[in-house]
Amino acid sequence: MLRDVTIGQYFPGNSLIHRLDPRFKIVITLIYILMLFTGSNVVCLAVGAVYTLIAIYLSRIPLKMFWKSVKPLLPFLLITALLNILLVDSGDVVFKWKFLKITTGGINISVFMIIRIVLLIMGSSLLTYTTSPITLTDAIERLLSPLKLLKFPVHELAMMMSIALRFVPTLIEETDKIMSAQKARGAEIDTGSFMTRAKNMISILVPLFISSFRRADELATAMECRCYNGGEGRTRLRQLKAAPRDVVALIITIMFYAAAIAVSIVYKQLTK
Amino acid sequence: MAILETQQLTYTYSIGSPFEKTAVDHVDLKIEEGEMVGVMGHTGSGKSTLIQHFNGLLRPTSGKVLLDGQDIWADKKKIRDVRFQVGLVFQYPEYQIFEETVFKDIAFGPRNMGLDEKEIKRRVLETAHDIGLKEELLKRSPFELSGGQKRRVAIAGVMAMEPKVLILDEPTAGLDPAGRDKILAHIKAYHERRKNTILIVSHSMEDIAGFADKILVMNKAKLFCYDDTEKVFGRAEEISEIGLDVPQITKVFVELKKQGLDFGKEVYTVPYARDLLLKHLHGKAGDGQC
Numbered sequence: 001m002l003r004d005v006t007i008g009q010y011f012p013g014n015s016l017i018h019r020l021d022p023r024f025k026i027v028i029t030l031i032y033i034l035m036l037f038t039g040s041n042v043v044c045l046a047v048g049a050v051y052t053l054i055a056i057y058l059s060r061i062p063l064k065m066f067w068k069s070v071k072p073l074l075p076f077l078l079i080t081a082l083l084n085i086l087l088v089d090s091g092d093v094v095f096k097w098k099f100l101k102i103t104t105g106g107i108n109i110s111v112f113m114i115i116r117i118v119l120l121i122m123g124s125s126l127l128t129y130t131t132s133p134i135t136l137t138d139a140i141e142r143l144l145s146p147l148k149l150l151k152f153p154v155h156e157l158a159m160m161m162s163i164a165l166r167f168v169p170t171l172i173e174e175t176d177k178i179m180s181a182q183k184a185r186g187a188e189i190d191t192g193s194f195m196t197r198a199k200n201m202i203s204i205l206v207p208l209f210i211s212s213f214r215r216a217d218e219l220a221t222a223m224e225c226r227c228y229n230g231g232e233g234r235t236r237l238r239q240l241k242a243a244p245r246d247v248v249a250l251i252i253t254i255m256f257y258a259a260a261i262a263v264s265i266v267y268k269q270l271t272k
Numbered sequence: 273m274a275i276l277e278t279q280q281l282t283y284t285y286s287i288g289s290p291f292e293k294t295a296v297d298h299v300d301l302k303i304e305e306g307e308m309v310g311v312m313g314h315t316g317s318g319k320s321t322l323i324q325h326f327n328g329l330l331r332p333t334s335g336k337v338l339l340d341g342q343d344i345w346a347d348k349k350k351i352r353d354v355r356f357q358v359g360l361v362f363q364y365p366e367y368q369i370f371e372e373t374v375f376k377d378i379a380f381g382p383r384n385m386g387l388d389e390k391e392i393k394r395r396v397l398e399t400a401h402d403i404g405l406k407e408e409l410l411k412r413s414p415f416e417l418s419g420g421q422k423r424r425v426a427i428a429g430v431m432a433m434e435p436k437v438l439i440l441d442e443p444t445a446g447l448d449p450a451g452r453d454k455i456l457a458h459i460k461a462y463h464e465r466r467k468n469t470i471l472i473v474s475h476s477m478e479d480i481a482g483f484a485d486k487i488l489v490m491n492k493a494k495l496f497c498y499d500d501t502e503k504v505f506g507r508a509e510e511i512s513e514i515g516l517d518v519p520q521i522t523k524v525f526v527e528l529k530k531q532g533l534d535f536g537k538e539v540y541t542v543p544y545a546r547d548l549l550l551k552h553l554h555g556k557a558g559d560g561q562c
Contacts, residue, residue: 174367180329181368184360185429186352186384203380206370210415 010132016245017059017130022139024246028253029127035257036116036123043267045115047260051253052122059130069125070118077114084110133165135238142240155231163219171212178207273341274302275469276326276358276437280335283321287333295321297493298335303437303471308463310484310501311473314515317490319473320363323439326471327358339437356385359435363442365426366419374400374417374425375410381433399432402462404454420451427455431462439471444479456483477519481505481540489516506538521545 012018017025036048056063090105128136141158148154179189187200283296295318303309313319324330325337328344328351337344344354359381362368371377375396382392400410403424409417414425427443443459444452460483463470471488474480480487480501487504489496491514497504504511508518508526518526518540525539535552539545 177362178368180324181362181365183329184327184355184362185368185381186355186433187380188352188384191349191352203368203370207367211367 009129011061011065011129012132013060013130015058015060015130017055017126019245020130020249021240021242021246022131022135023143023240024242024250025127025131026136026139026143028250029124031250031253031257032123033120035260036120039260039264041264041267042112042115044260044264045112045119047256047263048119049115051256052119052126055126056122059126061126061129065129066122066125070121073117073121077117080117081110081114084113134162135240137162137165138236138238138240155234159231167212167215170215171208174211175204175208178204274338275305275340276303277301277338277341278325278335279338281322281325281332281337282334283318283325283330284333294493296325299495301488301495301498303469305436305469306467307469308460308483308485309469309471310480310487311471311490312475312477312480312487312516313490313496318493319490320441322490323360323441323471323473326437326439327360328354329360356381356433357435358437358439359430359433361427361430361438361440361443363445365430365443366422368429369414369422369426372413373411374405374414377414377425378410378428378432381429385433395432395434396428399428402431402465403428403458420447420454423447423451424455424458427459435468437469437471439473441473442475443472444474444476452479459483477517477522477540481519481522489514501540502538505540508538 020028032048032051035051036045039045039048056066085102085106086100088106088109089101089103091108092104093101094104094107095102131139137158140161141154144152144154144157182200182203183189187203188196189200189204190197192200278299278301281296281299281301282294284292284294286292297318299322311319311323321330325332326339328337331345339354339357344351369377371380378396378399379392382395387395396410397407400407405421405424405428409421414422417425423443427440431438440459444455447455456479459470459472472480472484484501486499487501488498489504489511496514497507505518505522508522511518521542522538522540525535525545529535535548537548539548
């Protein structure tokens, strides 16, 4: 049930992808996303797909896990595809009935969009599957640190992110517990009409909010007891160190991007 | 006929994933009406999973749960009625409180049962009295109360459904000794007055020994034993072997037995031990061996 949520779940491991410096991993993921969105034809995406599959293979994480992260977004994907098929009007007409018209252009674009989004989800899941939330926020803090010059509260932001991530499983567990307790008192949560269910949500949300505030309060006290007063002069237990392999991974990614652009230019000229 | 019965009850968590774990393994159990049962077991022994089957919060992977001889899962839509008949109070139940007043929170269960206002009021007042909450507290916000009072409000919320079977998962966890004794005394009085069936999960052997007619011991997902209190503590050494404690007074008498002083009976409460010892000493005095 609630425990099956996988978005942002980390799979501990020791693969090459796991060991990459998280800062490089974030930059690489950004380049990857850029590659998917600047590529305007199928060939470009094919290069992206090859790149994704190689990376997934190297990470040693079963392909099934990636399917799990795509699955919740399927309805959204299907609706986008359907709208594209029905609304895009270009190329040859394949099917026509009253005001409905399906064209080859529409089919092409909808397939293209689906592949692009699936690749996007798989790529970004790879980042969160292979990087623990704590190192991820560490890396974000480091990458954003130039913004400190503009008085942007980088450390505070990173701290809030890591606290939020840390408490997601705790809150899921807590919600589960409160739901069971209210069900034991006859609250209809997964049965009953929409209105009774909505009303019964109150019986879950109120205790959940109260315990969140209590936890926040306790955490703040615990942090103060250990003399936390912001990021100033704070040292780190785990220092991030870039290794040659990180640079190599970055270069390979850039090469793939260049290859994708080159291939798509050639493809365009061939199909002209 | 047993009020609550399980037949080969088995429950496995996360089937098919690497975290697969059988928490309850082929448990056969018969609980008779009107009994006060203490439930013991290590953390992770499966006792919490077991009790969540009794009111249909968890559905068995295999096996059956019978309430009054009826399979509770025979009709899936009636599972809510089962929850009204088998009241379950979770650990730290004060975290489930959400209403603006104590009265409303206790009334939540009865209201879900679809009772009329008059009956709801009667039940709230009666349970508040049973659990020792003063009437003027009913108008207050439950969040202003002390920890022990909140705990009693939460317990009253389940009691007010007037279930045939009341299950309490560590009702005294985290309370000070005075709060603990108060809650246990109220539960005991409630049981004596209503004669319903009560199951209490507890880690404190002293507590269990003080009130339970029978004791149910879970160990590593299996039913270790379910028997009269006296007989269970009679197996003091076996129970120590699976890592559970027997009451301290029982330990004293087990040692006395080893030293050659055998009373021929199992001793698990202090008042009983006192009587026994006094009798023994007087007996000796009578023999003139003092």
